[in-house]
Amino acid sequence: MSGLFITLEGGEGAGKSTQLDHIRSWLAARGREVVVTREPGGTVLSELLRDLVLHGDHPEMSPHTELLLIFAARAQHIDEVIRPALERDAIVLCDRFTDASYAYQGGGRGLPVEHIGALEKVVHRGLQPDVTVLLDLPVQEGLRRARGRGSEDRFENESEAFLQRVRDAYLSRARAFPGRFTVIDASLERDAVWGQIRAVLERHVP
Numbered sequence: 353m354s355g356l357f358i359t360l361e362g363g364e365g366a367g368k369s370t371q372l373d374h375i376r377s378w379l380a381a382r383g384r385e386v387v388v389t390r391e392p393g394g395t396v397l398s399e400l401l402r403d404l405v406l407h408g409d410h411p412e413m414s415p416h417t418e419l420l421l422i423f424a425a426r427a428q429h430i431d432e433v434i435r436p437a438l439e440r441d442a443i444v445l446c447d448r449f450t451d452a453s454y455a456y457q458g459g460g461r462g463l464p465v466e467h468i469g470a471l472e473k474v475v476h477r478g479l480q481p482d483v484t485v486l487l488d489l490p491v492q493e494g495l496r497r498a499r500g501r502g503s504e505d506r507f508e509n510e511s512e513a514f515l516q517r518v519r520d521a522y523l524s525r526a527r528a529f530p531g532r533f534t535v536i537d538a539s540l541e542r543d544a545v546w547g548q549i550r551a552v553l554e555r556h557v558p
């Protein structure tokens with residue numbers, strides 16, 4: 353595959369969606385086809401599963417059900433959107449991907465890393481992001497931003513302890529995969545965050 357797969361990660365309100373537009377325009381200005389997508393979601397079927405996971409009124413949903421629904425959405429997303437785009441040399445820009453499963457279902461919900469790894473192996477079939485930007489932010493600041501914006505989902509309503517485990521798990525993923533990850537201090541102002549993301553892009557896109 354000859355395209356470039358970029359993922360944007362970080363906790364609630366870290367600024368992923370805010371930065372996505374800058375990244376899209378910067379890449380498009382370089383004449384590349386850019387496919388902007390998100391997880392869970394990114395296809396009709398995957399968005400239905402997203403809605404079930406994030407907004408469904410199912411407090412009984414077990415952590416493993418949540419994990420499997422997210423990976424079901426991901427399987428469809430990879431096969432229908434991500435892999436075909438990379439095969440035609442596009443740049444795929446994805447708002448959250450499998451590192452989020454390690455952070456939320458692994459760190460947050462406490463599911464064993466091996467269970468996530470097993471699903472990753474089956475669903476990815478060798479695919480990995482080339483570049484992952486982690487927007488790192490203290491939990492309270494992220495919640496303040498996310499709540500200021502409105503439209504809460506199930507994860508924004510989790511405890512601060514849960515969201516702290518999410519942050520810690522993200523940072524430990526970044527330490528485990530230093531070649532792929534860049535950690536950015538998302539508490540800086542928007543332009544400063546964008547400047548650091550642009551520096552990462554300049555290293556990967558001529």
Ligand SMILES: Nc1ncnc2c1ncn2[C@@H]1O[C@H](COP(=O)(O)OP(=O)(O)OP(=O)(O)O)[C@@H](O)[C@H]1O
Binds near residue numbers: 366369540
């Ligand atoms: N650097 C920043 N400084 C201050 N506020 C910011 C910054 N970046 C984004 N915001 C604001 O914080 C709120 C959350 O940002 P955004 O929706 O981009 O976060 P997100 O990472 O996509 O969150 P979620 O995980 O919930 O999708 C928005 O109101 C946005 O305008």
Ligand SMILES: [Mg+2]
Binds near residue numbers: 368369370447
């Ligand atoms: Mg967002």
